[in-house]
Amino acid sequence: ELGQYRHYMQKEIFEQPAALSATLEMLEGARSVQPGLFGANAEAIFADVNRVLIIACGTSYHAGLVARYWLEAIAGVPCVVEIASEYRYRESVANPHTLVVTISQSGETADTLAALQHAKNLGMAHSLAICNAPESSLVRETALRFITRAGPEIGVASTKAFTTQLAALYLLTLALATRLGRLDAVREANALQALRHLPAAVARVLELEPEIKAWAERFSDKQHALFLGRGRHYPIALEGALKLKEISYIHAEGYPAGELKHGPLALVDRNMPVVAVAPNDTLLEKLKSNLQEVRARGGELYVFADADSEISESEGVHILRLPEHYGSLSPLLHVVPLQLLSYHVALVRGTDVDKPRNLAKSVTVE
Numbered sequence: 001e002l003g004q005y006r007h008y009m010q011k012e013i014f015e016q017p018a019a020l021s022a023t024l025e026m027l028e029g030a031r032s033v034q035p036g037l038f039g040a041n042a043e044a045i046f047a048d049v050n051r052v053l054i055i056a057c058g059t060s061y062h063a064g065l066v067a068r069y070w071l072e073a074i075a076g077v078p079c080v081v082e083i084a085s086e087y088r089y090r091e092s093v094a095n096p097h098t099l100v101v102t103i104s105q106s107g108e109t110a111d112t113l114a115a116l117q118h119a120k121n122l123g124m125a126h127s128l129a130i131c132n133a134p135e136s137s138l139v140r141e142t143a144l145r146f147i148t149r150a151g152p153e154i155g156v157a158s159t160k161a162f163t164t165q166l167a168a169l170y171l172l173t174l175a176l177a178t179r180l181g182r183l184d185a186v187r188e189a190n191a192l193q194a195l196r197h198l199p200a201a202v203a204r205v206l207e208l209e210p211e212i213k214a215w216a217e218r219f220s221d222k223q224h225a226l227f228l229g230r231g232r233h234y235p236i237a238l239e240g241a242l243k244l245k246e247i248s249y250i251h252a253e254g255y256p257a258g259e260l261k262h263g264p265l266a267l268v269d270r271n272m273p274v275v276a277v278a279p280n281d282t283l284l285e286k287l288k289s290n291l292q293e294v295r296a297r298g299g300e301l302y303v304f305a306d307a308d309s310e311i312s313e314s315e316g317v318h319i320l321r322l323p324e325h326y327g328s329l330s331p332l333l334h335v336v337p338l339q340l341l342s343y344h345v346a347l348v349r350g351t352d353v354d355k356p357r358n359l360a361k362s363v364t365v366e
């Protein structure tokens with residue numbers, strides 16, 4: 001079953017182009033994103049919502065955090081993202097015009113199911129599940145659904161489920177943006193073109209594996225690592241840190257780069273590698289000055305840039321460039337090298353990649 005791969009995680013990382021193609025298949029020949037993609041009642045429900053509440057756990061929560069940047073910037077819809085286990089026990093203010101979006105690979109995560117129930121009890125009936133398991137409990141509980149077609153994910157660490165969730169969330173953003181008149185035909189056509197090209201773009205990023213493997217050697221004796229990003233790549237930094245800690249057992253933290261000097265900079269020294277997600281976007285210059293602060297404290301930098309990011313290698317600054325820069329969908333590309341990095345660090349350390357200690361694939365108890 002593993003074919004040419006050593007582990008399910010590696011196989012699933014490399015299946016991402018196919019998983020994205022399958023998830024986006026319905027876009028073949030489409031000129032716009034129809035609400036019907038999310039269910040028969042979607043049009044009526046979308047017409048009644050003016051805000052989005054996203055609820056999820058773990059990696060699925062990180063997908064929600066990326067979506068928040070898209071929903072507010074592209075669709076102009078206010079969005080909050082909640083960790084399911086927090087939301088369900090918190091006294092919060094409910095609004096019936098909220099689209100409650102739950103995201104889950106398995107559709108069986110106890111906290112996510114309970115948080116959805118909690119939202120319904122508060123009078124929020126407009127619900128949408130983004131889920132990889134069509135027959136799951138979650139999908140049975142929501143008014144609308146979008147099934148990602150990542151195929152079975154066996155490795156405990158979520159990889160292809162994450163990128164397909166992001167694709168689904170981007171489609172949701174486009175559907176809401178079109179409805180609200182925020183997206184003209186040209187922009188929508190460009191966005192669809194970018195989505196269709198995603199599988200090929202991810203495939204090119206996967207070709208960086210040999211270089212990432214070489215970097216991984218340098219992480220294997222470290223105790224701690226810091227992951228930095230800004231804007232829609234801040235959640236990607238969180239996801240990179242989660243992947244590293246769960247499969248290699250190296251303590252890692254993801255931080256918005258602008259927060260460095262508010263605390264974590266105190267940790268930085270020669271023994272603390274700092275990974276930066278540095279696509280060529282409007283925040284790159286800001287990020288570069290954050291990186292200088294790291295260098296000034298002797299921190300070793302591992303920067304994932306784009307082909308055209310204006311940033312150069314120097315003493316202690318290692319750079320890997322993704323082949324193309326990808327605008328608002330860039331988080332889907334930039335997470336891939338971080339998945340590969342954690343995989344290869346775990347290999348060097350000899351941990352059980354597909355079944356990390358203390359973890360279960362599906363968390364069906366609170």
Ligand code: F6R
Binds near residue numbers: 059060104105246361
């Ligand atoms: C991390 C990971 C977990 C899951 C989380 C939610 O790699 O796999 O953090 O993302 O347990 O699971 P689902 O998406 O099935 O609700």
